[in-house]
Amino acid sequence: MGEFTYEKDANGIVTVTMNMDGPVNAMNQEFGPLYADMVNKLEAEAGLKGVILTSGKETFFAGGDLNRLVAVEPDQLQDLFEEVEGMKADMRRLEKLPVPVVAAINGAALGGGYELCLASNYRIAADNPKSKIGLPEVTLGLLPGGGGVVRLTCLLGLEAAMPFLLEGKQLPPAAALKAGLVHEVVEADALLTRAREWILSVQGDEAAATQPWDTKGHRIPGGGSNSPKLAPKIAGASAMLFQKTRGLLPAPARILDVMVEAGKQDFDTALRYETRQFCALLVSPEAKNMISTFFFGLGQVNGGASRPKDIPRSKVKKLGILGAGMMGQGIAYSSAMAGIEVVLKDMTQEAADRGKAYTEKLLAKRVQRGRMNEAKAAEVLGRIKASADMEDLRGCDMIIEAVFEKIEVKDKVIAETEEYLAENGVWGSNTSTLPITRLGSKAQNPKNFVGLHFFSPVDKMPLLEIIAGEETSDETLARAFDFAQQIRKTPIIVGDKTGFYTSRTIGTKIIEGVQLVAEGHDPLRVDNLSRLIGMPTGMLSLLDEVQIKLVTDIYRTQIGMGLLDPAEEQNPEARAMLADMLDNHDRHGRATGKGFYDYADGSKTIWSGLSKWRKDDAEISDRDIQDRILFRPVLESLRCLEEGVLRSAADGNIGSIMGIGAPVHTGGYIQYVNTYGLDRFIARCEELADKYGPRFQPPAILREYAAEGRLFQ
Structure with missing residues (x-):
């Protein structure tokens, strides 16, 4: 069983190191008793001068146990409410200790992890730019239920806390310091030393051991919810949220509601109200959909569930791109940003130069916004060679054609340029509809031919649809998958049927x-x-x-x-x-x-x-219009799964949201059926089919899953 290691030094400072079972610390069923036992020991400790809370894992703390949370049903809510309230009571006991408590944040502290930090008097983060600090629960359809909404509102004020609570903004340590999420950032090997130094430096200072919201006369920065100057800002935020979510995502509205209550209620009442809203959200279909897709589904996709197995990972070192238009220039930028040497080839040098200028423009914006220095921008731009010379393509590990969507044009470019590929190089066709098997039949090596469907604008759209032709080898699919991740795209692999997925x-x-x-x-x-x-x-x-x-x-x-x-x-x-x-x-x-x-x-x-x-x-009726427009892509996604065009429900859900604008609250077109209820969905489809035609008839896979009581996972 995991443990919280408890060590007291000669100065009376106790260091608690969280080291739970599994790869990360998390708010699972093991956590509550361990945390309560820690607080019991600290309250009983004689000669206690201070507390340091840190982690024995690479991350500080990963947050809630989503496997458990997504499975919660309405009849379990009372037990959950009491469990969360008990945990929050223990957090209150910790922050009311008469000695200072420091969170020594050695790695990422997100969600519940950062809530633990907020229940400490002082927060010191290790200087690791890969670490993230914040409360991203809203991106999963939830709200921070461990005191995060109330504490951050009281700490920063309503307006300053909004980006972190309503958008789930996460920051690396240096930016978190600037935003007021932590008090200090130090080198990793100095983290615990600095925590002890700070505790010793504030001995006898009652204020250092008292949370701001427990200080007599505390006022929320910027004013409470009843402040006349904040009233229009709260109303504006509410209107903006509705405009953005159209009332389909309940989490942001409930978070704002808790923030407002935190600005006018006493602290402990606001905490209890936060718990009620957290529990209500947890059993909503929107939360279940978003957790299922954005956490579990995305993890499955990025983890390579659809990638052919037992093939070593690969990287593209030199990439050729044919066509410097909108798609080609976007692929060039994304690839150069990932450290790949790029040859951007077009019919004329002038056209190729225009394509490279697109990257120059995007890099200039990054420099202007402070997201990149000029030296780094020049390095990225230098990776792109704009050319009209075929010979510059020689030795490319991969060539992607991004020419006009005409089959005869694509046939012509492969005939002219395939010979320049390195031995066993991959040929990728950026097409949204033309059959990959047919295009690949003109290649010298059809097994190395694959479809790479990028979405416009390439620099912003996160999805890459990889299309397997009948002759495409597993090695080529694996290399295409690895390339997608190399340029920071989320890859799905689909079959070569008309329109792909x-x-x-x-x-x-x-x-x-x-x-x-x-x-x-x-x-x-x-x-x-x-x-x-x-x-x-x-x-x-x-x-x-x-x-x-x-x-x-x-x-x-x-x-x-x-x-x-x-x-x-x-x-x-x-x-x-x-x-x-x-x-x-x-x-x-x-x-x-x-x-x-x-x-x-x-x-x-x-x-x-x-x-x-x-x-x-x-x-x-309005409902029939809306269901006809929504049900059509849902049914088509199910047919794609049935036909093997999709390899998994997760690929369909991620592909539909990241690529073609499926409503976020659905969790993707296939996940939507799970929370709608399979039997209920079938009945509605049959109703629509009777009124509007057989295109709404449920596919066999849907009836099969419903009969077996299975969900699409």
């Missing part, structure tokens, strides 16, 4: 939005309701961004290649509408100023020509 799935929600307009419904209503289910933008606005012409061209190309049968089209009215808009009205999308909206002078108005499709007698 992301393009195929995002298309369903877009075309369903168009279908609703083609049926005669108000386009503004369709656009607004799709935003209110958590989509980043309305479906018609999204299609304008993607371009009606591009989507229609891809659809026609896929028909021409025999990949789609128009007789099997599930949304024929929508396809006919898009063809009419494009061919008869020249409505290409936002880039030309004319799509579903007219764009001019930074504003947009709905195109009056859409009245052609309006029907006065068209009736539909």
Whole structure:
């Protein structure tokens, strides 16, 4: 069993070293008794002069036991409430000791770990830039339930605490010092020595052993919640939260509520209120979805669950990129930032130089914002060689083509440049829809050919969709996976079926939005309701961004290649509408100023020509509009899992959120079904299918899982 090592020195200073079972210290069932026993000993200790709390692990403390928390059901909430209140009572006992308590933070202190630090009088962090300090619970749909909301609000004030509580901002030690999260930052080997020195320096100083909120006359920095000058800021924060979350993420609103209560209630009452809000959030579907995907699912994906096994890790040293346009220049920047030597090749030196200038512009912004010095920026820029000379590609470990999305163009560049790859080099095609098996058939080594679907803008979008062609070897997939992680992208590996995963799935929600307009419904209503289910933008606005012409061209190309049968089209009215808009009205999308909206002078108005499709007698509920737009990509994700296009539910969930804008509160399109309830979801699908067509029929995998009582994991 793990332990808290308890050592008292000749000066009466007790050092408690947390060394629990497992790789990290965590607030699990083992923690409570260990912590309570520690406080009991300290309260009974004769001649106690001070306490140092530190860790025997590489990290200081990792936070709550999410395996346990995600499994909590509503009927267990009373027991959980009492357990959390008991732990918080022990934390109060520690901070009320008559001697100073120091948190010696040797590594990362996040969530519950930083809450332990806040219950100490003084916080000293080791100077490790890889360490992070903060309260990220909101990113998992939770709030800090160990006193973090109340203590940080009392420490920093409502306004200053907001980024850390409402956004989950995490800081390295030096920045944490500047923000007031810690008192000192020292070299790691001086951490405990400095903690002892500080305790000895404040002997007899009652204030040093008293928390600010326990000091008589304490005022919250900036004023309490009742302060007239804070009232408009609180109202503004509330309005901003709703604008950002659309009421679909309860955690930020509840955190703000606790912050406000902390600013007007006595300290212990506010702590109890925080516990109630924590417990209420814990059993919400949003929290379960976000914990399942952003903690467990992301860990599974980044841990390489879909990466072919028993293949050594690899790194790309020299990368060739064909095409210095929007995608190519973004790949070049991301790769150079990761320390890779890049050859950015285009038809002319001028075009290649323009592509390199994109990296120069992004680096200049980093320098201007203090995120990089000029020497480092010059080093990164120096890794990119802009070129029009094929010979510069010779010896590349990997070449990625990012040329025009035409199969004949891609065939031409592989024929011209594949010979320049190093022996056993990997060829990657950046395509969102063209079949990898077909493209790879033109390669000299199809086993080394792989799809690498980047998302725009590459420097901001975190996902890389890796597509396995029929001939792609496991070694090539593993090397592509490793490259993705090398350039700090999250990789998912998918099968080579029409549209792969992301393009195929995002298309369903877009075309369903168009279908609703083609049926005669108000386009503004369709656009607004799709935003209110958590989509980043309305479906018609999204299609304008993607371009009606591009989507229609891809659809026609896929028909021409025999990949789609128009007789099997599930949304024929929508396809006919898009063809009419494009061919008869020249409505290409936002880039030309004319799509579903007219764009001019930074504003947009709905195109009056859409009245052609309006029907006065068209009736539909808001719920049906929203479910049609949300259920289509959910069902398509399940079909991708059923067909083997997806290798795991985690890949689908991460891919849908990071790549194609699945609403965050769902935890991803597949996870959404788990908390909706499989039987209930099937019943709703059947209802939609009866009203709107067989595209809403539940796939066999859904019925199978429901019959077996399984969840998608």
